[in-house]
Amino acid sequence: MDPKKRSSDKAAQEMIQHMADSGIENAWDRLEAQQPQCGFGNLGICCRICSMGPCRIDPFAEGAQLGVCGADADTIVARNFLRAVAAGVSAHSDHGRTVAEVFLAAARGEAKDYKMKDLTKLYKLAEELGVETKDRTANEIGVDVGKIALAEFGKPEGTQLMALRAPKPRQAIWKKQGVTPRAVDREVTESLHRSGMGVDQDYKNIIKHASRVALADGWGGAMLATELQDVLFGTPYPGRGEINMGVIRDDAVNIIVHGHEPILSEMIAAASMDEELLAEAKKVGAKGINVAGTCCTANELLMRHGIPIAGNFLNQELVIATGAIELMAVDVQCIMQGLAEVAKCFHTKLITTADKAKIHGVEHVSMDESSALDTAKKLVRTAIDNFKNRGPVHIPKEKQYAVGGFSFESIKYMLGGRFRASFRPLNDNIINGRIRGIVGVVGCTNPKMTQDFTHTTLTRELIKRDILVLTTGCATIACGKQGLNNPSVSLELAGPGLREVCETVGIPPVLACGSCVDNTRILVACSEIVREGGLGEDLADLPIAGVCLESIHEKAVAIGQYFVASGALVVFAEDILQVLGSKNVCEYLFNGIEKDLGGRWATESDPYKAAELIHKHIEKKRDALGINEEKERKLYDMEERRSLVV
Numbered sequence: 001m002d003p004k005k006r007s008s009d010k011a012a013q014e015m016i017q018h019m020a021d022s023g024i025e026n027a028w029d030r031l032e033a034q035q036p037q038c039g040f041g042n043l044g045i046c047c048r049i050c051s052m053g054p055c056r057i058d059p060f061a062e063g064a065q066l067g068v069c070g071a072d073a074d075t076i077v078a079r080n081f082l083r084a085v086a087a088g089v090s091a092h093s094d095h096g097r098t099v100a101e102v103f104l105a106a107a108r109g110e111a112k113d114y115k116m117k118d119l120t121k122l123y124k125l126a127e128e129l130g131v132e133t134k135d136r137t138a139n140e141i142g143v144d145v146g147k148i149a150l151a152e153f154g155k156p157e158g159t160q161l162m163a164l165r166a167p168k169p170r171q172a173i174w175k176k177q178g179v180t181p182r183a184v185d186r187e188v189t190e191s192l193h194r195s196g197m198g199v200d201q202d203y204k205n206i207i208k209h210a211s212r213v214a215l216a217d218g219w220g221g222a223m224l225a226t227e228l229q230d231v232l233f234g235t236p237y238p239g240r241g242e243i244n245m246g247v248i249r250d251d252a253v254n255i256i257v258h259g260h261e262p263i264l265s266e267m268i269a270a271a272s273m274d275e276e277l278l279a280e281a282k283k284v285g286a287k288g289i290n291v292a293g294t295c296c297t298a299n300e301l302l303m304r305h306g307i308p309i310a311g312n313f314l315n316q317e318l319v320i321a322t323g324a325i326e327l328m329a330v331d332v333q334c335i336m337q338g339l340a341e342v343a344k345c346f347h348t349k350l351i352t353t354a355d356k357a358k359i360h361g362v363e364h365v366s367m368d369e370s371s372a373l374d375t376a377k378k379l380v381r382t383a384i385d386n387f388k389n390r391g392p393v394h395i396p397k398e399k400q401y402a403v404g405g406f407s408f409e410s411i412k413y414m415l416g417g418r419f420r421a422s423f424r425p426l427n428d429n430i431i432n433g434r435i436r437g438i439v440g441v442v443g444c445t446n447p448k449m450t451q452d453f454t455h456t457t458l459t460r461e462l463i464k465r466d467i468l469v470l471t472t473g474c475a476t477i478a479c480g481k482q483g484l485n486n487p488s489v490s491l492e493l494a495g496p497g498l499r500e501v502c503e504t505v506g507i508p509p510v511l512a513c514g515s516c517v518d519n520t521r522i523l524v525a526c527s528e529i530v531r532e533g534g535l536g537e538d539l540a541d542l543p544i545a546g547v548c549l550e551s552i553h554e555k556a557v558a559i560g561q562y563f564v565a566s567g568a569l570v571v572f573a574e575d576i577l578q579v580l581g582s583k584n585v586c587e588y589l590f591n592g593i594e595k596d597l598g599g600r601w602a603t604e605s606d607p608y609k610a611a612e613l614i615h616k617h618i619e620k621k622r623d624a625l626g627i628n629e630e631k632e633r634k635l636y637d638m639e640e641r642r643s644l645v646v
């Protein structure tokens, strides 16, 4: 067990060693205990969707090539892929639906602790959704917006309204390909139906539906989650925060909020500022109440309030092992069951709050939107009461300043200013070549890789090549921990063109754009770039790409597929995508799909090679746009030099 192989984050390395010394298991140890992992599963060629199985295809062509029903490797791999995408979509979109429900309740005055904060965004959204705004109160408008948003998840007919934000040629491609997304629930249900035994058995047709269900997320459920969260909690604008386990305080009551929905974390953040509770904390000998986040809910809090981040996915157990956490409150997604065991070794109270996500043996406090702040206060009080039970602590020192809060609106504002907010300067600088292109470095941290290594290495390699990087999810936190969201660190690492633009505009070369649902901000920004002009007609024309080499969750596959179906190149690590068991599926996902939808997948595990691959792709797109032409230097021979008139 070499902590340096497990993580590239110094604080994590320290805590991994500390856990090993204390005999406490974590995800890396459990991964070791799982070795060797199933090769069939890794290749995507095992099927257990009916009870004539489980069936598996021999990848060496020596054994069975068909399941009992006759399904071949192509069908099985494609079905597994579709199911992964659909599951990822259901996660983001169920999050989106919860936000829509709270939003509607807030507008109706039934969730008194939630108030719409960004009315400018509300009016914009209302206009987009065709809601009358004249002579109406914000709440009246909000009720209509909330009802329309909620209906997007389950409406019986019609297609996703958010998809109308895409450039027209993109919408035409979706229509031609038959992948314009309908209601989210319908696409998810159809995914499960199609991938069941004896239904869709044409791998291309199965993957086509993977595009449709993914688009229902990217241009539907997840996009709505972001939009409504912005109205409810405020659209993020750049602000400073701190990232890594050094944000945990030895002199304060520490509360970690972990999961995804700001519905919970926003309330805990608010409760932690309550005067009465602060006085109670003082009474038990603490110097304050310190709220910090892990995973995507942390990104949401940093983006909007500058609340510190204690770490990303693989940090969750390490954070508890500091012994300094009085309470970890979790909601949904990416919450390891292993937390329960780690928490038992310390005084930490682990509490689940979402009725759809309980952990056996762990205390549950139901978070009801009608009494959200009271529930949050109850949780904070539990933490304060628990302070006295704290034993010895081991808190790593590492933390880094980060600038977060790069929403679509804030990027537009930074680029153009209040009176002429515009993407023009960005387009111009892509056209003149100072910025070569834009890449989203997104997603998770996977114990199969050295934590954070690929995200941070890739980001450094890309900005060095004058490529602007937008980060979301755990990749944002990975970059933040290594100072890459701190302009004074990252500007030094950027290529001269990118650096010049960033210095002029006042943005870092690595823009922290938020959580995983906030990948939709990137879609909106790219659509605006197309609309601004000079860089083609469609998203597929843009010099852009998305990349996640440390993915773990089905959500990441869903995101990847909606970027591909929106016309982007998406790069994942080789053995993570679990499709290599079918040559035909690979050929289609890595090549053929580009003809249909303009985007494609690629696999590469090495961040240096991935940077190279992405750079090449970006230059190819620039060539096709004709924006590389004037830049090409002509090399003259002596004869030609002499003929030059100087």
Ligand code: BF8
Binding pocket: 260, 295, 296, 312, 313, 333, 334, 442, 443, 444, 445, 472, 473, 474, 475, 515, 516, 517, 552, 553, 555, 556
């Ligand atoms: O939704 S990046 S490990 S926390 S799945 Fe999970 Fe992946 Fe982190 Fe955020 Ni997204």
Ligand code: SF4
Binding pocket: 047, 048, 049, 050, 051, 052, 053, 054, 055, 066, 067, 068, 069, 070, 071, 076, 196, 197, 198
């Ligand atoms: Fe086997 Fe076919 Fe059933 Fe899958 S659907 S488990 S391949 S019989």
